[in-house]
Amino acid sequence: MVSIATTTAGSLPRTPALIAANAARPVAADGFTLGTSPEVEALTGKAVADVVERQRQAGITLLGDGEFGKAMSSAVDYGAWWSYSFQRANGLTLSTTDPFTEPAKRSTPGHIVLTSFADRRDWTRFADAYAESIDLGTGATAFPTTTGPLSYRGQEAVAADIRHLKAALRPGEQGFLTAVSPGSAARIGNEYYATEREHLFAWADVLNEEYKAIVDAGLVLQIDDPSLAESWDQINPEPSVADYQEFIQVRVDALNHALEGLPKEQLRLHLCWGSWHGPHTTDIPIADILPVVLGAKVGSLSFEAANARHEHEWTVWREVDIPEELVLVPGVVGHATNVVEHPELVAQRILRYVEAVGPERVIASTDCGLGGRVHRDIAWAKLASLGEGARLAGARLHEH
Incomplete structure (x- = not known):
């Protein structure tokens, strides 16, 4: 039977014990770096082993650590994939401004600037809905500003991530770890460098340095870069597509610089429109950004393909010039609804992409990380449906 590979987009539900341990970690003098202890490390290692086994049982074949090394201190946290990087870089100072409440900024043609989080066009269009019924999940994350020369200091932390995941893998299994992209990391304030x-x-x-450590360990590196699609909504007024493409081209250039010399087959780029639960009516179509995104020097591309705002875009892959050997990693179960997708629907979604590039170049995945976005029981039910849907898709291909 034809086998369809499966994976996740990274974040998976933390156990209450792990969340409590992270919440209890001491905060360093800089105001945002969390301390650790042998007890927390041992708890994290066991939690990673358990989450890898649960993925295995659900039918996931390319296994992640659930992002358990990236501390969440509450059950709802949409930013752990990004904020972990603040603890792994020198040159940062805790900011006195809050990106959710800072004054709105306005762009002009040819000069794009990101406005405040609360000034996003989707959020302002549906202000009453957000205020009344949606938890934005901002948590208590402290956002820093770059105030000195940046350098990496996360060697011990990434080594622990690698160690925990590799210890959980069986011989012959492949694992992946996530890391933030330069474009997303740089969305903090900057008071040191002369230009963006x-x-x-x-x-x-x-x-x-973090990317190289993960790849050198024999793991797949997933680079999380929602900024390539999500930033479109954080620009007021709405820019031209041409101006926006120029804006994200610099971010792809920076990413390619960071990936220079690393093997493409171990590199996966994750693209999304932001994981908060909202209407997303101001999302940019994927067709408008693919001409730039496909210039990233990676071997696979992960993207949202299951939610109601983007599922229809599967037809774009019939029309676009897909780079030779690029592996597509479409989301076939979503993070934005509590409804658990039927395995037959999952199989149908997978086969759409198989028709475009063949089964060996499709890895079925989740739209975004499920940890902190849906209840843990629902998240695991979705992964079981993902695994079963992939099995059904493989059986359909075998029949034909």
Whole structure:
């Protein structure tokens, strides 16, 4: 029977014990770096072993650590994939401004700036809905500003991530770890570098060390870069597509700089429109950003393909010039609904992409990380449906 590989987009539900342990970690003098202890490390290692086994039982074949090394201190946290990087870089100072409440900024043609989080066009269009019924999940994350030369100091932390995951893998299994992209990391304030480009490429140099450690360990590296699609909504007024493509091209250039010399087959880029639960009516179509995104020097591309705002875009892959050997990693179960997708629907979604590039170049996945976005029991039911849907898709291909 034809086998369809499966994976996740990274974050999986933390156990209450792990969340409590992270919440109890001491905060360093800088205001945002968390301390650790042998007890926390042992708890994390066991939790990673358990989450890998649960993925295995659900039918997931490319296994992750659930992002358990990236501390969450509450059950709802949409930013752990990003904020962990603040603890692994020198040159940062805790900011006195909050990106959710800072004054709104306005762009002009040819000059794009990101506005505040609360000034996103989707959020302002549906202000009453957000205020009344949606938890934005901002948590208590402290956002820093770059105030000095950036350098990497996360060697021990990434080594622990690698150690925990490799200990949980069986011989012959492949695992992956996530790391933030330069474009997403650089969305904090900058008071040191002369230009935005310099700030981006400084982050690229910092993150190259983390990327290289993961790849050298024989693991797949997933680079999380929602900024490529999500930033469109954080620009007021709405820019032209051409201006936006120019804006994200610099971010792809910085990413390619960070990935220089690393083997493409171990590199996966994760693209999404933001994992908060909202209408997303101001999301940019994937067709408008693919001409730039496909220039990233990676071997596979993970993207949202299951939620109601983007599922229809599977037809784009019939029309676009897909780079030779690029592996597609479409989300076939979603993070934005509590409804658990039927395995037959999952199989149908998988086969759409198989028709475009063949079964060996499709890895079925989740839209975004499920940890902190849906209840843990629902998350695991979705992964079981993902595994069963992949089995059904493989059986359909075998029949034909």
